[in-house]
Amino acid sequence: MIIELKDLGKKYAREWIFKGVNLTLESGKAYAVIGGNGSGKSTFLKLLAGISHPSKGEIKYIVDTNKVEADEIWKHLVLAGPYTELIEEFTLVEHLKFHASLKKMTKPVDEIIEILGLEKSKNKQIQDFSSGMKQKLKLALAFFTEASILFLDEPTSNLDQRNIEWYQDWLPLVSNNKIVVICSNQVYEYEYCNERISIESYKK
């Protein structure tokens, strides 16, 4: 899998958030997208995920040797971010089973619940989860879905120290041979990444 960015730019109204991004992202590498608040990290990730469209330039997705269109790339990726939604009416077990009916998971539902340490909450509705429990579920859905691309935006928001370590322990185990992109301004979230993309260097 390769994602090729050619002269990529995004503007809202008349303001360029970034422009002139020329990069090639490859399987087996992990990229940290870094920059201050409002610098454009989430905007960049949403473009890569095909959720929003470039104002300039293009994104090419190549799976094996085949080109994949931007509106089809969701089939190859998982994304966990502040703007990704959980289905609040479902219980934990229902949510995981529903997800597993749509996308192939790498582990059975019961094992994921155990890995989450949420056995006691398996029949609790997501709307009654704490913000940290919801964040962990988002991460588990991303970590244990079969996909060639793993996108994480602010992955440890609302997590306590023990769960930050849970995230740090699992990340290398689920990243094998994927393109991993992590948007963050916390070093402990992205220290695993061997590549850095500084979004502020594409301002002008």
Ligand SMILES: Nc1ncnc2c1ncn2[C@@H]1O[C@H](COP(=O)(O)OP(=O)(O)OP(=O)(O)O)[C@@H](O)[C@H]1O
């Ligand atoms: N839909 C939108 N319409 C207009 N402006 C937007 C929109 N989405 C984002 N922006 C603007 O784009 C800029 C970059 O926002 P973005 O959320 O990408 O930053 P970020 O680096 O992820 O920030 P943070 O670290 O605070 O999450 C901000 O000025 C923001 O107001």
